[in-house]
Amino acid sequence: MKKTMKNQFATSDFYTAVFLLSEEYRLVSIDKTDPRRFRFVFADSEGRAKLLEGFFNGRARVEPRKFTAAIKELKSLMYSDAL
16 A cells, blocks of 8 residues: 555555445546556545554544445446446
8 A cells, every 4th residue: 555646545455455445535536557466546534544544543433335335336336437
């Protein structure tokens, strides 16, 4: 995970990207330059670091249907040219 351009955040971790999508973060693009490792680029916000800290420490709570829908949406976007 890393900061990209100002006000953007990128990660190549699929489930981190799914979590951010389920928390209604806006997916700006998917960098498909390396077909073995996609980079998901999100519009960043102040609370993102704290939100992800909760995710990695097991304290985050996500509505299961939102998480499942985010998995399906992200997989669909990965293999299409929608973004």
